[in-house]
Amino acid sequence: MSTPIYPLKFDPIYQYRLWGGRKLAHLLSKPLPENEPIGEAWLLSDRDDHASKVSEGELKGTTLTELMKKFAVEIMGKIENHSDRFPLLLKFLDCKEVLSVQVHPSDDQKQYIPKGDSGKTEAWVVLETSKDSRIYAGLKKGTTKENLIESIKNKSVPNRLHSFVPKKDDAIFIHSGTVHTLGGTVVFEVQENSDVTFRLYDWDRNDPKTGKPRELQVENAIACIDFNQVDIKPVVPMQSPEFKNAEILFDNEHFKLWRIKSKSEFTVGFKDEPTILVCAEGKGSIKYNNQDYLIGKGEVMLLPAIIGQLNLQPEEEIMLLQITIPDKK
Incomplete structure (x- = not known):
C-alpha cells in the first residue's frame, strides 16, 4: 500500500x-x-x-x-x-x-x-x-x-x-x-x-x-545569560557547494539554512531527511508523483524524508529559505 x-x-x-x-x-x-x-x-x-x-x-x-x-x-x-x-x-x-x-x-x-x-x-x-x-x-x-x-x-x-x-x-x-x-x-x-x-x-x-x-x-x-555572548553581528554568508545560486546562512547543531535566489530550475531536498522550504519572495512549483505543488510568498512546505530530492521551477525569480535538521547521533 x-x-x-x-x-x-x-x-x-x-x-x-x-x-x-x-x-x-x-x-x-x-x-x-x-x-x-x-x-x-x-x-x-x-x-x-x-x-x-x-x-x-x-x-x-x-x-x-x-x-x-x-x-x-x-x-x-x-x-x-x-x-x-x-x-x-x-x-x-x-x-x-x-x-x-x-x-x-x-x-x-x-x-x-x-x-x-x-x-x-x-x-x-x-x-x-x-x-x-x-x-x-x-x-x-x-x-x-x-x-x-x-x-x-x-x-x-x-x-x-x-x-x-x-x-x-x-x-x-x-x-x-x-x-x-x-x-x-x-x-x-x-x-x-x-x-x-x-x-x-x-x-x-x-x-x-x-x-x-x-x-x-x-x-x-x-x-x-552567557556573558561571553557580546557584540553579535550579522553572519557572513558562505557560498553553498551543494546548490547553485545558494548561500549558507546558518549551520549549527540545531539547524542548517540555505538562502537560494534563482530564476531557473534547481534541486531542493535531501535523500532520507526532512527538508523545510519557506518562500520569502516570488513563487514556483515542484512536481511529485505527476502532481504540481505550488509554493508562493509567505508559504512553508515540508518535504518528508521519504520524498527525497525534487526539482523546483520558479515562475519568476524566487527567494527560498531551505532548512534541514542535523542528525545528532
Missing part, C-alpha cells in the same frame, strides 16, 4: 503581541485577525497549544503533531532520534515596536526548562526594515552580572546591550544564553521547538489589553 504522504503545506497561526503590527498581511495570504497587533505567524509548529494544520490535499486539517505520530519514519527518515516531536519552530515576526529584552536557556540548563521542552537557540533573516529598525544582539563588552543588575534597577539596560541598524537580507544567529531583542523589522525566525523565554526588561510599558506591565523573570534571565 502506498503512503499518502506528499509535500505538505500548512496554514499560518497568528499570534497577538503588543509589539506587533499589520505587516504580515502583505507577506501571507491568510487574512489577519481584525483590529489587533499581530506580532507572530507560526508557520510550522508542533506545540501542544498551537499545532500547525495541513492546508491542502488528502491530509488537510491534520496537525503536525498527528503527522509525527502516524508518519514519523516517513517524515524524519534517518533523523529518527527526533521522532517524538518536530524539533524546529518556524515563524514570521512583525516587530513594529521593540520586543522585551530577553534570554533563552540552553539545552543543558534543565532546571529552567519545563518538562518536555528544550532550550532555545534561534536565528533571524531580515525581510523588511523601517526608519526605526534596530537589533540588539549580545551584551556590550565589560558587562557583568553585577553591573547588569544595577542597570535593571536604574532602568538603563539598553546602555548595556550591543545593537546595530539591520539591513534587508541580514542574517543574525542568536545562540541560547544571548541577551537580545529587536524592533522596527519584519524577520523570518527559525528556532528550537521551545517556548521558554525569560524577560529581563520591557521598556517600562503596559500591555494595552491588561493595562499592566508584563511579568519579568529577572532572576531566571540572569541565571541563563
